Amino acid sequence: MKVKVLSSGSKGNCTLIRTDKINILIDMGVTYQYLASELEKLNLVPQDLNALLITHTHSDHIKGLASLVKKTNLKVFALEEMVEELSKKIPQDCIYLYENPLELEDLKISLIRISHDVEGVGFMIEHQHHSLVYITDTGYINEKYFPLLKNRDAYIIESNHDEEMLMEGPYPYILKQRIVSDKGHLSNKTTSEYLLESVGENTKYIILAHISENNNTEELALSTTKSLLEENHIYKDIMLAKQNESLEEIEV
Secondary structure, X not given: OEEEEEEOOOOOOEEEEEOOOOEEEEOOOOOHHHHXXXXXXXOOOHHHXXXXXXXXXXXXXXXXXXXHHHHOOOEEEEOHXXXXXXXXXXXXXXXXXXXXXXXXXXXXXXXXXXXXXXXXXXXXXXXXXXXXXXXXXXXXXOHHHHHHHOXXXXXXXXXXXXXXXXXXXXXXXXXXXXXXXXXXXXXXXXHHHHHHHHOOOOOOEEEEEOOOOOOOOHHHHHHHHXXXXXXXXXXXXXXXXXXXXXXXXXXO
């Protein structure tokens, strides 16, 4: 299973996952042109995509959806609670409801309910005894999922904000409260604690995602997680997903 974060942040999110049998996207918060240019680097075109997994319906995760569906025949998978909003952008017969687990060719996808101000999901994706956890846009992770998340090969998880930067920054108080709430976003500190709980001997990759441009820095996100893990004698390579450029592809 090959994984490439194409874009991550408050302006647009999109991740490509591919195997020998299937090519899928998680979210389509980028333009069709940007997606096509990134796929071309891998000798792919948008018509090679087979499925799109929607995490939730905020615009930075679906704003390129209509263009992509218009130009391809891919299936769009969503929660039932998302269908009404998605139907404003694409024909309803393109939308398929998630099963849990969802099996697509050689991928098995288990849903992880997130806690955000709209209904949404993260994923634990398995392929040939390897696995990827993908969680963004959540105020917390329910502890019932901890056994599912334990000792996976790769984690893509949001490290959205530094709490001090957020509280001292220019955002209105009501927005600050939303971000730090149980229906907001994960802070650097909280993310590092979840990773400390989850990573294990099998873990090869950690990618910190959805890093705020206003309430965080790449250096803070990296140092917070790296420091906590190393204090506990856990040494892992940590990558930072970016808003305006794709990450190198990893193989899980």
